Amino acid sequence: MKFIIIGGDAAGMSAASRAKRNRPDMDVIVLEKTFDVSYSACGMPYNLADSKRSMDDLVVRQADVFRDRQKIDLRTGHLVEAIDINRKAVRGTKHDGSKFELPYDKLLLATGASPVIPKLPGFDLLGVTNMKSLDDGRIIKQFITDNKVKNVVVIGMGYIALEMCEAFRALGIEVDMIKPRSVFIPWMNDKLASAIKTEVENNNVRIYLGHSIEKIVKTEDGLKVICRNLDLSCQMVFVAVGISPNSQLAQDAGLELGPSGSISVDKTLCTSNPDIYAAGDCADAYHVVTGRKTWIPVALRANRGGWAVADNVTGVKAELQGVAGTAVFKVFDIQVARTGLGMDEAKELDFEPVEAVIESRSRAHAHPGSSSILVQMVGDRKSGRLIGVQMVGKEGVAHRINAAAVALHAGMTVDEFVQSDLAYAPPFSPVWDPMLTAANQLLKRI
Amino acid sequence: MKFIIIGGDAAGMSAASRAKRNRPDMDVIVLEKTFDVSYSACGMPYNLADSKRSMDDLVVRQADVFRDRQKIDLRTGHLVEAIDINRKAVRGTKHDGSKFELPYDKLLLATGASPVIPKLPGFDLLGVTNMKSLDDGRIIKQFITDNKVKNVVVIGMGYIALEMCEAFRALGIEVDMIKPRSVFIPWMNDKLASAIKTEVENNNVRIYLGHSIEKIVKTEDGLKVICRNLDLSCQMVFVAVGISPNSQLAQDAGLELGPSGSISVDKTLCTSNPDIYAAGDCADAYHVVTGRKTWIPVALRANRGGWAVADNVTGVKAELQGVAGTAVFKVFDIQVARTGLGMDEAKELDFEPVEAVIESRSRAHAHPGSSSILVQMVGDRKSGRLIGVQMVGKEGVAHRINAAAVALHAGMTVDEFVQSDLAYAPPFSPVWDPMLTAANQLLKRI
Structure with a gap:
């Protein structure tokens, strides 16, 4: 039994390790185009912020550990270029230019996602960077050191852009953030998004909204981002306008695609071909709130x-039941978390969403060190169900969101959720947890 | 319509405020034996730790606000001594010694709970303290200042004892803790309890387990706690061996009692008398995991x-569906949280409990500042249900427990819980949240 895995990051190496644990006799081959496997991509902004640390710190397990201890046939520098579903084989090119072809019994596509790079002039210039692989991180770190970078323009305002902007500021680099849309964080409730914007601006980051970028040009001493009514000079540009799934191989092989061009899989993670699975950033999933496919x-x-x-x-x-859309990030001293649907997403689907937006505190009445927590809670008037929560605050946000995520998995109504016996002690919460305060308000409106 | 409430703390004042909001024309009378209403009792240890703060900081709302703005007929210094259920009236004594009698249409018993004081010689001496009311807190604070207290013996090792021991240490006071039982925290998994014990001892608190106390005696320069094989000298004793519900009034009136002598109520909080309700620390509740009454x-x-x-x-x-037994406290730099049942509790009921105890980290691989998180997760082999979680760690424990609490309310199986889409970002969690790591382990055993 030959199990071939394309991609040696989170999904790929998790699959390889577990397959060998389940069936030590199985022939498990991982084909990875780079020379890095099993690293914490999400840790890159924090690593970047610390000039004393090497990007290699983020490697969770070295390639040789997989090979020697786990007996996984891990082949780095192997780029797969085609899947032949009739002959059940993959073909590609090795790092040295030689070709390879390998038959499979079962195949896993764990090809991940790639940053979207706008098709505009100058986005290929030296110093215009983006970040997905560990090598991208190494390049940025080196570029900053070599060029003594003092100012960066960040294009995009998603969580990677925000995390990177914190990292740049930690290195003493000036940051301008720019994007074409006029809304700072479109999926977020205005009041919550505004609290984040204030935090970012308080850390001396300039935010430019609603500026269409025309091109990037090289100047005598760096780069210039040229918009319709605005030019921003800098030494480095960081592009984070989104990512898209690496599904070309799957598409070429005729596999069914899902939302945003991701690879469509069922709850067993099987694609439209019974011998081919897909997992990780390249694959779609069911959303536990909507029951529909999402990416x-x-x-x-x-x-x-x-x-x-x-x-x-x-x-x-x-079988995987699906995702709730839970996410958390930190930007400067603010924690931002969400799960489920926002108002706009819910309106576009079959819901009749109602929201409550409340401001509460991170600690009890009179307990020192307390700070503001903003909660948006969304319920569906038709079913009474809790369908989404967003939260912003200096402390107690990141883990608090999990209670709402579990409620979404359980399909709880707001009426049921509001009865939850949540933890209280003065250093950690008001007696009524901010989420319960939000649920109490929402219950009145729904 | 005359609604009389006995007790002006959390349950009583919440009821009074909401009743007036729901029905401004209702005659709402609160009878409170002390002169303090609506204060944060849980905040007392933290207030004590800060010699610059007054206990009065803990008052959430002054009596006059309830009277003037909310039009609640709040009568402090009114001790109720009897309920006449036939005549539907309460009788008692005012602070000035005069008697009162008041008829009611509906009555709420919100009489709270009182510290258990061992019936042993010397527990009534000056300097032998306990803490439930704001006055208790004031007395302790004053006693420490007046006597320049340098050492305290704490009897008991529950969460109030531990919070107080942290407060005493913050004031530079030496602390000896002592109790008769040989187990530090009996309801807790050994490994987790041991981590807490180490933290307490690292903060120079001496812990004496398995010492039966015989008496407390006055000495020339303070007090002495005398045990069978051990004498502990100190200037002050703090007693925190448990609390018991104030249900004497209810018992005298012939109302049905529940676990630990609490007042038995149904899901509408009604007692065995249709015109009398009970809420707060004096009343029992349904446990959402066991379906049985608990206190x-x-x-x-x-x-x-x-x-x-x-x-x-x-x-x-x-209707209140019930409690999950969620609790959290902090002792020095350790957060301790629980929800649901421990192994011993589960064994005593109809469960076939299985546990997983894991050690994970508070932050992602290679993220600086990470610390250990211990999780015990208990499932029931018969039903597959998740029935309890305990957690100990320096960060990320207090709010994390809420996800498990919600799962208990929803009656989730371990198999369902393990699929939860919990939040991940490097500063807040490993990719697999510690609770998911515990659930993954538990799933293998259950």
């Missing part, structure tokens, strides 16, 4: 997906 | 209970 590339789903595929390939039936 | 005195339940009673009394039907 939300996050690390936990990749690891969990890798395990589920390994189980299914080794004969242990595994 | 767990915590602040959120008191507030929630007060609201539910007000709703029911004013014609808005409200």
